[in-house]
Amino acid sequence: MYVVATAGHVDHGKSALVRALTGSDPDRWAEEKRRGLTIDLGFAFTTTASGAKLAFVDVPGHQRFIANMLAGLGPAPVVMFVVAADSGWQAQSSDHRDVIAALGIDRGLVVVTKSDLAPDSVQDVIAQVRTELASTGLANSAAVAVSARTGDGLDELRSALATLIHELPEPDPTSRVRFWVDRSFTVKGAGTVVTGTLPAGAVAHGDHLELLGKKTGSMSVRGIESSGESLERVGPVSRVALNLRGVSHDDVGRGDALVTPGAWRAIDTIDVRRVSGDSLREAPEHLVAHVGTAAVPVHVRPLGDDHARLVLERPLPLSLGDRMVLRDPGRRIVAGVQIIDPEPMPLRRRGAATQLAEALAERPTDGDCATEVKRRATVRPEHLGQLGFDVSEPPPGVLSVDVWWVDAAAWDRWAERLRGAVETDRRSDPLSAGLTVAAAKDRLGLPDVALLGPLARKSGLRMSAGRICAGDAGLGALEPAVAALEAHLKGTPFEAPTAQQLSDWGLGVRQLAAAERAGRIIRIAEGVVLLPTAPALAMGTLATLDQPFTASQARQALGSSRRVVIPLLELLDAKGWTCRDADGARHVVR
Numbered sequence: 001m002y003v004v005a006t007a008g009h010v011d012h013g014k015s016a017l018v019r020a021l022t023g024s025d026p027d028r029w030a031e032e033k034r035r036g037l038t039i040d041l042g043f044a045f046t047t048t049a050s051g052a053k054l055a056f057v058d059v060p061g062h063q064r065f066i067a068n069m070l071a072g073l074g075p076a077p078v079v080m081f082v083v084a085a086d087s088g089w090q091a092q093s094s095d096h097r098d099v100i101a102a103l104g105i106d107r108g109l110v111v112v113t114k115s116d117l118a119p120d121s122v123q124d125v126i127a128q129v130r131t132e133l134a135s136t137g138l139a140n141s142a143a144v145a146v147s148a149r150t151g152d153g154l155d156e157l158r159s160a161l162a163t164l165i166h167e168l169p170e171p172d173p174t175s176r177v178r179f180w181v182d183r184s185f186t187v188k189g190a191g192t193v194v195t196g197t198l199p200a201g202a203v204a205h206g207d208h209l210e211l212l213g214k215k216t217g218s219m220s221v222r223g224i225e226s227s228g229e230s231l232e233r234v235g236p237v238s239r240v241a242l243n244l245r246g247v248s249h250d251d252v253g254r255g256d257a258l259v260t261p262g263a264w265r266a267i268d269t270i271d272v273r274r275v276s277g278d279s280l281r282e283a284p285e286h287l288v289a290h291v292g293t294a295a296v297p298v299h300v301r302p303l304g305d306d307h308a309r310l311v312l313e314r315p316l317p318l319s320l321g322d323r324m325v326l327r328d329p330g331r332r333i334v335a336g337v338q339i340i341d342p343e344p345m346p347l348r349r350r351g352a353a354t355q356l357a358e359a360l361a362e363r364p365t366d367g368d369c370a371t372e373v374k375r376r377a378t379v380r381p382e383h384l385g386q387l388g389f390d391v392s393e394p395p396p397g398v399l400s401v402d403v404w405w406v407d408a409a410a411w412d413r414w415a416e417r418l419r420g421a422v423e424t425d426r427r428s429d430p431l432s433a434g435l436t437v438a439a440a441k442d443r444l445g446l447p448d449v450a451l452l453g454p455l456a457r458k459s460g461l462r463m464s465a466g467r468i469c470a471g472d473a474g475l476g477a478l479e480p481a482v483a484a485l486e487a488h489l490k491g492t493p494f495e496a497p498t499a500q501q502l503s504d505w506g507l508g509v510r511q512l513a514a515a516e517r518a519g520r521i522i523r524i525a526e527g528v529v530l531l532p533t534a535p536a537l538a539m540g541t542l543a544t545l546d547q548p549f550t551a552s553q554a555r556q557a558l559g560s561s562r563r564v565v566i567p568l569l570e571l572l573d574a575k576g577w578t579c580r581d582a583d584g585a586r587h588v589v590r
Contacts, residue, residue: 001226001238002165003197004108005057007100008082009090013113013148015042017082018056020148021158022046043195043239045227048162053227055239057197076197077237078164079108081138083129085145086118095333097132101276102325102336106137107168109144109160116147135276171236176263177201177209178317179240180292184253190223192249194258195241196293201260203242204233211247212266212317213256213294219246255294257317265386266315271344271360272308272324277335279305283326287334290325291316298326303357308337309344318342319388320367340365342387345375370395377410378447402450414444415459418452422461422468434462434469434517469517481505482515489531494538494560494568496528525567538568539577539588548585 006014018024024044042058057076079100083093100108110133112125122145133139142160146153183195203209207221223243224231234240242258257264274280281302289298294316301309310324320342326334340363347353363371369389373379380403381391391405399406421443425435441449456463461470484505488497497505502512512529515521521529541557542549549557555565569586572578578586 001053001055002078002168003055003057003076003237003239004078004080004161005076006059006082007079007096009084009087009092009096012082012084012087012090012093014080014082015058016148017080017111017113017146018042018044018058020146020151020154021054022056045239048158048165050162052162052165054161054165055197055227057239077105077107077199078168079105079138080111081108081129081133081141082111082113083125084114084117085112085121085125086114088121088125089128089132093132097136098277098333098336099325100133100138101136102333103323104137104275104336104338107164108138108141109157109164110138110141111157112143112145113148115145115153116150171200173200173202173235175200175236176260177203177258178260178264178292178319179203179209179242179258180294181213181252181256181258182254182293184249184256186249187243190243192244192247192252193241194244194249194252195239196258198234198236198238198240200236202233202235203240205231208261209244209258210261210264211252211256212259212264212315213252214314215251215256216266217247217251218261219244219258221245255292255296257292257294259317262382263386264317264319265343265383267318267342267387268312268315269344270310270312270318270339271303271341271356272310272337273340273360273365274306274308275323275336275338277326277333280308280335280337281305283308283334284328287326287328290327291318291322300326301353303353303360307340307357307360309347309356310337321365321388338365340367370397373398373405374407374409376407378404378406378451381405401454402448404448404451406451411455411458414446414455417444418455418468419459419461422459422470426470434464434467437463437466437468440468464517478511478514481507481511482518482520485515485521485529486531489529489534492559493531493534494558494564496530496560496564499527502527502529524564524571528564528567530564530568534568535571535575535577538572542572542578543588548581548587550585554586 006018008014022044044056044058046054048054081096081100083089110126110129112122115122126143129143144153144157144160146157179196179198181194181196185193187193203221203224205221205224209219209221211217211219221242222245224234225241226234226238281304283300283302285300287298287300289296289310289312296316297313299311303309318339320339322339324337324339326337328334340360347356367389369384369391372384372389385391394400394405397408399408399411418440421440422435437449437452440452446452452468453463456468461468485497485507512521512523516523519532522532522534523529538558542554545553545557551565551569554569555562558565569578573580577589579589580586
């Protein structure tokens with residue numbers, strides 16, 4: 001399906017044109033029919049000669065209903081700009097032109113209507129329209145003169161539409177969904193139904209969607225209809241009605257969005273660049289921002305002529321590159337802007353606004369992922385993806401660590417600081433077990449302890465049991481005492497020193513713990529210390545005994561005491577090297 005919106009001054013024949021093309025009346029309300037005036041959005045469908053489906057969104061032309069007009073044009077990719085031959089360019093023609101420029105719409109047709117009422121004026125009106133649209137994306141659009149009353153020119157218009165839609169780029173059916181709601185109502189027996197234009201992505205029966213709007217929540221799709229057909233799945237670009245389960249129609253309405261769960265962030269502060277309209281330096285402080293079908297009051301903080309910070313009254317699912325229309329309460333279009341920073345940093349220091357304005361002037365419209373990572377130091381790629389950045393692969397200067405993207409320069413700084421912190425901890429307490437993971441995370445300001453393991457390895461440090469210590473783990477002044485212990489055990493590996501001997505060497509609980517962390521000893525029980533090789537040496541001897549063997553037989557074979565042998569055997573049991581039988585005897589596990 002292809003979606004085309006109308007645009008143009010009130011009473012220039014937009015609705016009549018849609019009726020002539022589709023055979024359907026886009027005006028839905030009795031008041032519209034009574035007054036002959038489009039007040040709200042209208043919709044109609046037709047099929048081209050080639051079989052392509054066309055959906056028309058008919059927008060009101062009157063200035064009083066400009067918010068409704070913006071809701072119709074916002075999500076539409078193609079526009080028919082309508083000017084009547086007998087009236088020429090009018091005030092609301094300029095308003096609609098400014099909206100098209102602001103939204104960056106660059107696909108469409110110029111249609112001069114009521115050609116039967118002023119046939120001699122058609123070419124002059126076309127020339128006038130081309131002059132007025134010269135600075136917009138419709139500057140080089142084809143122009144067709146028609147009369148909805150007589151039918152003259154309708155075939156040429158249908159042909160021009162067919163050519164136009166044939167040249168449209170293919171939308172991406174795999175993109176994340178952002179479905180701006182333009183209507184919400186209840187159907188008896190079905191429940192809540194919402195309508196809108198699906199510009200990208202796809203929606204299928206049973207899909208779960210997230211509501212982001214005045215209220216938030218999760219819901220599922222129980223039914224899909226497009227151009228009068230019930231569908232199991234619909235792709236872009238389409239006019240769609242979705243029957244929703246899990247939400248009341250009172251809780252969802254125009255300006256709300258249904259999105260792919262977890263794929264968007266609700267944003268209320270953005271930095272924008274002017275793309276059309278007046279200087280932002282002189283913009284009123286309070287305006288209304290139009291995006292999609294939403295109209296939200298915003299506070300404007302100018303950052304020069306071409307840039308500003310906007311604070312929205314309520315969060316919206318916005319993305320890098322989104323176009324918005326800024327309008328004052330008097331209905332005047334102030335400017336068209338484009339989001340160039342969907343998640344700006346707070347302005348806290350004096351002079352920060354001036355520096356930001358300079359930085360924004362250099363920022364590319366499509367974003368700089370490496371810069372985004374650099375200013376955050378570390379960020380999850382899915383976070384940037386929610387903001388609209390390309391996260392297909394890490395950009396140059398960015399490392400992928402665990403589930404994070406990390407600025408390479410920040411990674412080097414953290415490694416240096418971590419080494420310094422561990423060394424400081426070691427100097428202050430040579431027997432320290434190392435810097436705790438929690439302390440290291442806080443000192444470096446890391447968002448996730450999962451980064452500490454890779455960072456410790458980069459820094460040549462060891463991470464064990466929730467602590468980080470130097471890789472060499474030297475014992476310093478404790479070295480002579482541990483060397484004496486090792487000398488004692490070297491000749492008699494199962495004759496653990498007594499408590500008095502350990503005390504004479506100056507080896508208390510903390511000192512023994514430090515020696516064990518350094519891999520110099522093992523403590524098999526309180527006050528029972530052996531060399532790390534003792535379990536393997538014991539197994540070599542126990543394997544020569546008749547199986548099974550008793551603890552007494554093991555004690556005799558190892559030439560040790562019960563104080564040492566019992567905890568040693570229990571250690572071997574825990575390792576699975578020996579197994580204790582029901583009668584208390586043990587055997588070596590082969």
